[in-house]
Amino acid sequence: MFEWLSNVRELVFGMQDGVLSTAGVLAGLSGAVSDHQQIVLATLASTAAGALSMAAGAYLSTRAEGEVLAAELDRRARDVAERPYVVQEALLEQLAKEGLTREAAYRVVKLLSSAPQALISTAEAKVYGLTRAMLGSAALDGLVMGVAFVVGALVPLVPYIAIARFPANLAVALAMTAIVLFAMGYFQGWLAHRSQLWRSGGRFLAVAVSAAVVGYLIGIAISPLGAAAG
Amino acid sequence: MLRPGDRAPEIDLACVLNDRISRFTLASVRSDLVVVFFYPHDFSFICPTEVTGFNEALASFARENTTVVGASVDNADSHQRWARELGGVRYPLLADEGGKIARAFGVFDESENAAMRATFLINRDRTIAYALASPINIGRSVAETLRVVEALRTGRLCPADWKPGDQLGPGDRKY
Numbered sequence: 001m002f003e004w005l006s007n008v009r010e011l012v013f014g015m016q017d018g019v020l021s022t023a024g025v026l027a028g029l030s031g032a033v034s035d036h037q038q039i040v041l042a043t044l045a046s047t048a049a050g051a052l053s054m055a056a057g058a059y060l061s062t063r064a065e066g067e068v069l070a071a072e073l074d075r076r077a078r079d080v081a082e083r084p085y086v087v088q089e090a091l092l093e094q095l096a097k098e099g100l101t102r103e104a105a106y107r108v109v110k111l112l113s114s115a116p117q118a119l120i121s122t123a124e125a126k127v128y129g130l131t132r133a134m135l136g137s138a139a140l141d142g143l144v145m146g147v148a149f150v151v152g153a154l155v156p157l158v159p160y161i162a163i164a165r166f167p168a169n170l171a172v173a174l175a176m177t178a179i180v181l182f183a184m185g186y187f188q189g190w191l192a193h194r195s196q197l198w199r200s201g202g203r204f205l206a207v208a209v210s211a212a213v214v215g216y217l218i219g220i221a222i223s224p225l226g227a228a229a230g
Numbered sequence: 231m232l233r234p235g236d237r238a239p240e241i242d243l244a245c246v247l248n249d250r251i252s253r254f255t256l257a258s259v260r261s262d263l264v265v266v267f268f269y270p271h272d273f274s275f276i277c278p279t280e281v282t283g284f285n286e287a288l289a290s291f292a293r294e295n296t297t298v299v300g301a302s303v304d305n306a307d308s309h310q311r312w313a314r315e316l317g318g319v320r321y322p323l324l325a326d327e328g329g330k331i332a333r334a335f336g337v338f339d340e341s342e343n344a345a346m347r348a349t350f351l352i353n354r355d356r357t358i359a360y361a362l363a364s365p366i367n368i369g370r371s372v373a374e375t376l377r378v379v380e381a382l383r384t385g386r387l388c389p390a391d392w393k394p395g396d397q398l399g400p401g402d403r404k405y
Contacts, residue, residue, distance in 0.1 A: 092275060102272070103273045
């Protein structure tokens with residue numbers, strides 16, 4: 001269950017970035033260029049590059065994190081083997097901080113010490129803030145991120161391709177973007193068992209609208225460059 | 231922290247000895263030397279090696295006419311349970327609740343709200359003969375404490391790393 005939830009991060013991040021960045025590219029290009037086909041091709045290229053970049057980034061970051069985490073976990077396991085009393089004392093202190101009396105904490109640690117693996121995994125989580133569940137699959141993270149990006153990108157891109165006339169195509173693309181972003185925020189809030197799901201959706205949407213508006217304004221600002229080159 | 235030559239404060243505390251709660255006063259001790267070792271807490275994975283170490287070496291200290299007492303800020307009930315956990319302790323564990331005596335010796339760690347790991351050897355005239363403090367995470371050497379007791383009992387100049395059987399320094403020199 002935890003592993004599935006950790007992939008939700010890549011799913012939401014990838015989709016959100018795909019939706020937002022593609023809507024931003026469409027809005028920006030629409031402000032600078034008038035040719036519908038050129039805008040679509042450029043956006044498709046941007047989508048491909050974005051998906052590959054996000055996938056590679058997720059793969060590399062998960063791999064790097066995993067290597068560092070694995071090395072740290074191994075180091076801590078050696079500590080338990082070579083100097084168990086140091087780890088025992090650190091775990092005792094942590095349990096006492098969390099509300100157990102010192103004597104109760106001592107007895108808990110002593111009990112855990114009868115099973116070295118139990119002592120190691122408890123110390124990892126409570127004292128060092130590490131857990132082997134944090135070791136994700138780099139390939140899976142990359143794949144989820146890349147696919148999610150593409151799925152997100154299709155949300156504004158499909159209506160924009162389908163409707164040739166500006167500004168109707170952009171308006172529909174942005175409307176679809178807004179609906180999906182709100183839905184993503186709503187879903188995120190549901191996953192987190194929040195009570196005000198509408199607020200969660202609204203926050204997501206507010207960020208999106210800001211990005212699209214800024215993208216459009218940047219497009220308008222740089223449009224003279226396109227005119228000069230043409 | 232008190233140093234050699236300083237006068238040791240009077241100690242009058244509840245204690246646990248041989249699984250019984252009683253009272254300890256420094257004034258009642260008649261041995262040549264008294265070892266008072268402070269430790270941070272009962273129920274610790276670092277402390278027990280010292281408490282049990284002194285317990286195992288008690289006969290050696292008795293041969294040197296030396297009394298051993300341990301002290302922490304835990305109360306007598308805690309000392310009693312801790313002593314049972316360790317299989318019995320045959321010297322007094324003093325309940326320095328609030329750290330009054332630790333403060334008097336200058337070894338109370340305010341940040342930890344507990345005594346430092348500190349050892350004092352007190353002469354019969356109640357002056358400090360030896361004082362040592364170590365970090366909270368490093369256990370002391372019982373063997374070294376015994377060696378210092380044996381050296382002090384010679385009343386002579388003892389070279390570095392002196393141990394019983396080694397040559398003593400000249401009898402007419404103080405240093």
